Amino acid sequence: MSIQVTNLTKVYGTQRAVDGISFSLKPGEIVGFLGPNGAGKSTTMKILTGYLNSTSGTATVADFDVQQQAMPARRAIGYLPEHNPLYLDMYVREFLLFSGKLYGMRGSTLKSRVDEMINLCGLEVEKRKKIGQLSKGYRQRVGLAQSFLHDPAVLILDEPTTGLDPNQIQEIRELIRTAGHNKTVLFSTHIMQEVEALCDRVIIINKGRVVSDSSLEELRQTGKSLEETFRNLTV
Numbered sequence: 244m245s246i247q248v249t250n251l252t253k254v255y256g257t258q259r260a261v262d263g264i265s266f267s268l269k270p271g272e273i274v275g276f277l278g279p280n281g282a283g284k285s286t287t288m289k290i291l292t293g294y295l296n297s298t299s300g301t302a303t304v305a306d307f308d309v310q311q312q313a314m315p316a317r318r319a320i321g322y323l324p325e326h327n328p329l330y331l332d333m334y335v336r337e338f339l340l341f342s343g344k345l346y347g348m349r350g351s352t353l354k355s356r357v358d359e360m361i362n363l364c365g366l367e368v369e370k371r372k373k374i375g376q377l378s379k380g381y382r383q384r385v386g387l388a389q390s391f392l393h394d395p396a397v398l399i400l401d402e403p404t405t406g407l408d409p410n411q412i413q414e415i416r417e418l419i420r421t422a423g424h425n426k427t428v429l430f431s432t433h434i435m436q437e438v439e440a441l442c443d444r445v446i447i448i449n450k451g452r453v454v455s456d457s458s459l460e461e462l463r464q465t466g467k468s469l470e471e472t473f474r475n476l477t478v
């Protein structure tokens with residue numbers, strides 16, 4: 244399995260933000276991770292990417308335990324966090340070169356990979372600007388370029404299109420489809436059409452628990468829209 248989550252729990256103080264969830268993703272699957280605000284999506288993603296430790300349970304990425312084998316697990320992951328923290332004073336190309344070095348890339352391999360990502364993510368026209376001068380959509384492209392840079396097998400994208408205009412949403416979606424080809428992708432979103440446009444399968448969580456894990460095809464066969472299913476399971 245590319246991602247295996249087993250009985251994962253995260254307690255903040257007295258709150259069980261993630262409450263014994265289990266799910267898995269096979270190599271090459273694109274899975275939408277849905278849930279209302281506060282359901283525990285970002286917390287789960289932060290545990291998968293090693294930003295947070297779980298309270299109990301296990302998670303593996305590319306068969307590496309995210310806590311016990313943190314470094315190889317992280318090498319297998321491209322992560323776009325919800326608020327996409329970037330160094331605003333850095334130039335686009337400078338930032339991507341810097342990020343690549345953190346992944347141990349050097350010399351001509353690094354430079355050609357950065358140029359490839361600039362091209363793939365449509366950053367050519369903006370590559371000489373400082374990140375702080377970019378629009379939100381272009382900042383998101385920089386975040387995606389960074390997450391794809393080391394060619395990870397697994398992409399974990401936390402609300403990659405939130406706050407973008409309809410054209411940018413379409414472009415970022417296309418980018419995820421292109422760059423996510425042959426990769427395993429887990430992404431969270433509140434946009435149902437996005438799930439329908441991109442996903443093989445949908446996992447819905449509510450109050451820290453998995454309430455549905457079905458293929459889009461199975462959900463279609465219920466005769467209800469995804470929105471209706473979501474509301475029925477989470478209101």
Ligand SMILES: Nc1ncnc2c1ncn2[C@@H]1O[C@H](COP(=O)(O)OP(=O)(O)OP(=O)(O)O)[C@@H](O)[C@H]1O
Nearest residue numbers: 255258260278279280281282283284285286287325
């Ligand atoms: N560092 C923290 N300390 C305490 N509570 C936290 C912390 N981070 C998250 N929480 C709480 O855990 C719960 C789950 O939060 P999380 O961010 O994982 O939800 P989410 O599903 O990603 O929500 P959204 O769709 O709004 O981004 C929320 O009630 C949140 O307030």
